[in-house]
Amino acid sequence: GVYWVDSQQKRYVPVKGDHVIGIVTAKSGDIFKVDVGGSEPASLSYLAFEGATKRNRPNVQVGDLIYGQFVVANKDMEPEMVCIDSCGRASGMGVIGQDGLLFKVTLGLIRKLLAPDCEILQEVGKLYPLEIVFGMNGRIWVKAKTIQQTLILANILEACEHMTADQRKQIFSRLAES
Numbered sequence: 001g002v003y004w005v006d007s008q009q010k011r012y013v014p015v016k017g018d019h020v021i022g023i024v025t026a027k028s029g030d031i032f033k034v035d036v037g038g039s040e041p042a043s044l045s046y047l048a049f050e051g052a053t054k055r056n057r058p059n060v061q062v063g064d065l066i067y068g069q070f071v072v073a074n075k076d077m078e079p080e081m082v083c084i085d086s087c088g089r090a091s092g093m094g095v096i097g098q099d100g101l102l103f104k105v106t107l108g109l110i111r112k113l114l115a116p117d118c119e120i121l122q123e124v125g126k127l128y129p130l131e132i133v134f135g136m137n138g139r140i141w142v143k144a145k146t147i148q149q150t151l152i153l154a155n156i157l158e159a160c161e162h163m164t165a166d167q168r169k170q171i172f173s174r175l176a177e178s
Contacts, residue, residue, distance in 0.1 A: 011037070011038065011039065012036065012038050012107065012137040012138055013039075014036065014038050014042065014070050014073035014137075015070065015136070016070050016071065016072065016073045017069065017070060018070050018073070018136040019067065019069050019093070019134075019135065019136055020036050020067075020068065020081070020137040020139070021065060021066070021067055021096070021102065021133060021137065021139040021140075021141055022034035022035055022036040022037075022042060022044075022065070022081065023035045023064075023065060023066070024044075024060055024061065024062050024063060024064045024065075024066060025041060025062065026041075026062060027062060030047070031044065031045055031046075032044040032045075032046065032060055034066055034068075034081055036079065036081075036135075037104075037137045037138060037139065038079060038137070040078060040079070041078075042070070042079040042080060042081045043081070044066065044068065044081045044082070044083070045080075045082075046058060046060070048068075048081065048082035048083055049083045049084065049090070050084050050088065050089055050090035058095070059095075060095060064095050064098075065095065065096040065141060066081070066095060066096070067083070067093050067094065067096050067133050067141075068081040068094075069081065069082055069083075069085075069093065096133060097131075097143065099143060100131065100141050100143030101143070101151070101154050103140055103142075103154050103158065104138050104140075105138055105139075105157065105158055105161065107136070107138050108161070109160070110135070110136060110138055112161070113134060113157070114134055119165075119168075120160050120168065123168070124153060124156060124157070126172075126176070127152075127156075127172070127175055127176065128144045128145065128149045128152075128153065129144065130142060130143065130149075130150075131143045131144075140154075140157060142157070156171065156175075159171075
């Protein structure tokens with residue numbers, strides 16, 4: 001079994017196998033530097049994408065959002081990311097669409113939202129059709145049909161951390177009526 005000690009961590013510490021959302025900050029040769037919110041940027045090879053070869057490079061620009069996984073993460077080495085699983089498939093990883101909203105929450109809220117019995121996501125899914133990506137580094141990317149719906153969803157997810165179950169039910173019922 002795995003146990004978590006919940007604390008109000010501000011800085012993310014990279015862990016091997018974690019899925020994170022990063023921002024491409026630099027392109028140097030065959031490597032992208034990706035800000036993941038840790039003490040140093042992660043490196044991401046252009047070959048770490050599905051279908052990438054020396055001739056077929058992925059279209060990644062500085063400023064793009066990347067959803068990927070750590071393959072190297074320890075205190076003595078620079079973290080290294082990939083956007084493919086062990087079978088070479090993207091499995092949802094790669095460059096995230098431009099027209100969503102990226103925001104930061106606490107690491108504790110991410111763990112709560114990713115728990116298998118989380119009723120918050122079920123309720124949010126009933127409100128509006130949406131796309132959502134969670135990074136274990138405390139970043140959430142969300143996109144709904146309109147900008148207003150996207151902002152409402154972001155505000156709900158941020159506020160849910162400090163609400164009781166009854167308060168959440170009241171908020172969701174009020175939003176469902178409107």
